[in-house]
Amino acid sequence: MVHREAFVAGLYFILMIVLALGAFIITRSSAARLAGTATIHSRPTYHGLLAAMQVFLPMLAILFFGSLLATRFVEQQSLAAMDPALLADELHRGAAYRDIRRFAAGGAVANATDGLKAGAATFAYLNTLTQWAIAGIGLSAGLAGLLFGLRTVTAEFRARNRFERIVAALLLACAGLAVLTTVGIVFSVLFETVHFFQKVSPVDFLFGTHWSPQQAIRADQGGASGSFGIAPLVVGTLLISTIAILVAGPIGLFAAIYMAEYASPKFRAWAKPILEILAGIPTVVLGFFAALTVAPVIREVGTALGLNVASESALAAGLVMGIMIVPFVSSLSDDVITAVPQSLRDGSLGMGATHSETIRRVVLPAALPGIVSAFMLAISRAVGETMIVVMAAGLAANLSFNPLDAVTTFTVQIKTILVGDQEFDSAKTLAAFALGFVLFFFTLTLNVIALAIVRKYREQYD
Amino acid sequence: MTDAVLTFAQTGPRKVDFFSEEAMARVQKRYRAEARFKAYGLGAVVLAGIFVVILLADIVSKGLPAFFEHRIALTVTLDAAKIDPEGKRDIEVLRAADYQRLIYDGLREEFPGVSDRRDRRKLEGLVSTGSGNDLRTLVLRNPSIIGQKTTLPVLLSDDADLYLKGIGTRVERAVGKGTLDIKQQGKTVELVGSAGAFAAPLADVKARLKRLASATEFELQGLSAAQATANAALEARREDLTARVKDFRQRSGDPASAETLDPATMPSELVEIAGGLVRLTEIAPGRAAGVVLLPLAADATRSDSWHRTTYTTPESNRRITDIEIAWLESLRGRKLTEKGFAWRFFTNGDSREPELAGIRGALIGSALTLAVTLLFCLPIGVGAAVYLEEFAPKNRLTDILEVNINNLAAVPSIVFGLLGLAMFLNFFGLPRSAPLVGGLVLALLVLPTIIIASRAALKAVPPSIKEAALGVGASHQQAIFHHVLPLAMPGIMTGTIIGMAHALGETAPLLMIGMVAFIVDIPQAISDPATVLPVQIYLWSDLPEVAFQAKTAAAIMVLLAFLFVMNGAAILLRRRFEQRW
């Protein structure tokens, strides 16, 4: 089934490209013939390009929006045949629709009801129908575009201007996609978060001190709302991030100072790639290192010192996360330190200050806003980091400030809740989106402030 | 002003003696601070470097063994009655035959003495459950060998493989002194020699007891210190420990008393004698009793040529038992084991059996995912960059766009996973676990990177080039697409490669869209369920088998190799085409 869908889609794509290419070639040659007899405004190529666009864009739009509409329509129609009692909520609807699709595809479905069979028949029929309908409409739109393109091949037609207007619009759309992504993120987390807050009070969520979403799977378990207090997650996240910043802050800053102020070009040529390697190491690798190498070492050292260290201690995750953000802090700080004008350094050196005095008393204070924002961006990165904590920190939602305890973080909980099968409407699943919402807005706030500071700082010295 | 001058004239310049001792000492202090400060900086860079080295060394040392596998050259009888009873050579029949059984039979022929059901199961456990597949492939390719005996390399199971890689236990072997009398009684054997025949192993056992006593005492102290308050369970544990310390002390104190070997705490002591192997259960200075692991010559009653063998790790502390080690050592002794490069690691998909698991599925999954990512984010990223750099009017809207893109670059990656889950899977209904969705999510994730890099590349092209094109009558777009963009291309490619490297290493958002399923099949299309290399690493790292740890590290090595190549290419590209205007 999936494969046939993919096949139709692939065919459509190929047709789209063939038609567009054809439109380009035909229209261009037609324009070229015209150019042989008269002076034309736009070069034949532009007539061709315009025609190709007029074929391609409508076909793409029809495929996209058509598929979107068709999916909804087919789902609605196939489920209509089933017992409405079975479709009480989103959860059951989803399950039923999956069964229908599997049955229609020829798969085995345990105790298939008549409704399901009817639904599957409807599904198979409508699915094929809509696919061909999309293909048909798209094809005719493409052909219409081609005809239109051919008709407009005249000497005075400003094909280039029109083509360039389309290109400009496309470029704007590309840039707009970034905004669309943000809007998409906001909506996808906001929507589910609102749902979540219909089930769980925001006060309990924000100020509750107990987190155990597992208990709320079944509706008959009372007091589910008590299990969604994010305080332990906030504490865990901040604990690990703090350790990370305590590691990365001094190392990153001092490394940046050394690289920007002291290092010879030769040393820089060696050291920069090392920091870049560190920056390029995927977090899953660092997570593996944290869980399998650092955590056992910390545990052993702690035990030798007579301390009680959890095997998934916050310290291990925090240390490795700190190492992860060292290159982040150092490269951002390096940039801002380098941006401090040489004249300030000269002024201080000319007073008889030593190099380090100049750095500490003039360069760093001057670069302070930039460094602060670098730290803020680093914190934001630490808070949002997932893999290291997933692999090296635990799931235990302890409300603890002890770095040797196991704690959990926002990202770990989001990952734990959402990986694997989920019921889409349960409070537990929605809680993940609520966590995502908090995470997104926390990091967004940090980023906006930090980037604003950097921007202002750049302007000051540009 | 006059006032100022007057004041200044009256006081005159304050003379400071820069050459006084005090001043010199002060300068020395300042220079020391300077040196310290510089050392901190250097230390920080060196620390980062050391970390990189430790990390890489750790990964390589863990992962390198996974690139090799151990096989045994096993002679298997391809009994036609078992493979193809009807003799029609029907391909379906040949495919369905139980080749694993044939391998097990071949293995049992190597060790005819193994009759016990449990031991037989253990013996069969030495070879991989995937080895039958290899034999099937061999037979299907050349059905004419049916009915013959053939020798083929058979893959060992992960535990056996690990042992041969030296990860199970250390084996020590020493020549035994004196002559031993052998008294065989079924599975048990008694060995009697001169008074000092077993003095060495006994002394080792006593020494071990002494260490155990100290260790247990330490634990006891920790327990007492940690929990001052009484607690029934704790109290019992304390009593138990106290008793054990006492027992250990007493036994280690008497050098001549006989010892029973406890497999939970004691290394395994064995004796190779009369062509067989005996695991000792009891040792006295002049005699020892044990069970037969490898059968002795039936008529042997006395031998003056024997070896003492020790497996230093106690049996309970390793995944491989004494008898398995004995078999493997026997195979090794007969030169039947071989070590080879584990091509399987690159040609197999995922598997529950560590020795069979490979990264091919993940590699293909990564390739498909990255292809989708590249297809989407390169044109869109460059388009957005061209718009922002060349066409965007300077107004508030453009400002918002810019701020938005910069912020998007700093959004946690897991949030993109939430977007993918809510948008692509739940809203658009795209298939779960598919490279298509993974690619789209990663495209959105690296889009800001590519836009920012492309803008920088476009900005670096001097305006004079564009002006020259405009000057000869090109339209604005012609000037950009014909002249500016081609010149910015190396920079854009560099940014794209770095973005792709970032996408290749990204894990978290892909977990959200279901690319974490256990998938054995190699994905064929962008809509097939698949996983990617970093997710595979994550999945393996979570598995309890020791062998998977090495696999994880090996997969990391492959991932890092790809990343280094990509980043190296980016650096090379930058160096090669870097143009200073």
Added chain:
Amino acid sequence: MNSASILTAEAPNAAASAGLAPEPKVVARNVDVHYGEKHALKAVSVDIPARAVTAFIGPSGCGKSTFLRCINRMNDTISTCRVTGEITIDGQDIYDPRLDVVLLRARVGMVFQKPNPFPKTIYENVAYGPRLHGLASGKAELDEIVERSLRRASLWEEAKDRLGESGTGLSGGQQQRLCIARAIAVSPEVILMDEPCSALDPIATAKIEELIDELRTNFTIVIVTHSMQQAARVSQRTAFFHLGTLVEEGATDQIFTNPRDRRTQDYITGRFG
């Protein structure tokens, strides 16, 4: 104040001493400077008199700023720069390896082309040097140094009520006077000024020039300027640099009225610049 003649008329002693060039404070002999491959300064020998203003003039790129930066070894901060020859202050070789560059710069202050106050308060800007070198034993003494320096730099009246405000918030001319105050706060013996007015408007320039004239009673001042009028207005001695060589040096009057060298004459009459 408007021309060299008026200035010399008002300060005959200074002019006389400048003419005879007694008690040279800074003596340079055969100074060569290389920037990597580039030979920026060739065999410069000059005597700079104490308690007078010496101006270095010449077309841009002639080496005058390079030479100025040799006097307090600011060229040390450029890694490719190599200085040979001898420069002494009060007879002491400043390139002597035993000499401490930090202490040298405390004795030889510098004011730069572009006003470069530190992004700190006005007070902190001035207090920076005394703090570095430990010149004040307490807050009161530091306050006194700050006030005295600001007064000497003619900035006190304008700044006394805003000592806690950022130095970067001042106007360009005020910033440059702040930099001068910062330089004299450590009581240097020599003050080097590298085109101190090039970034300033005429009114601010006039104030600075006035200040320089006042300062010369206590300090040895060396000023690099691209403006011949300025050199004529503020200096007692003038040295003309061209293509890395010192072409001519002498009393300002003599250089501007009766130059010995043809190139000097061409330059001051505006044939090249």
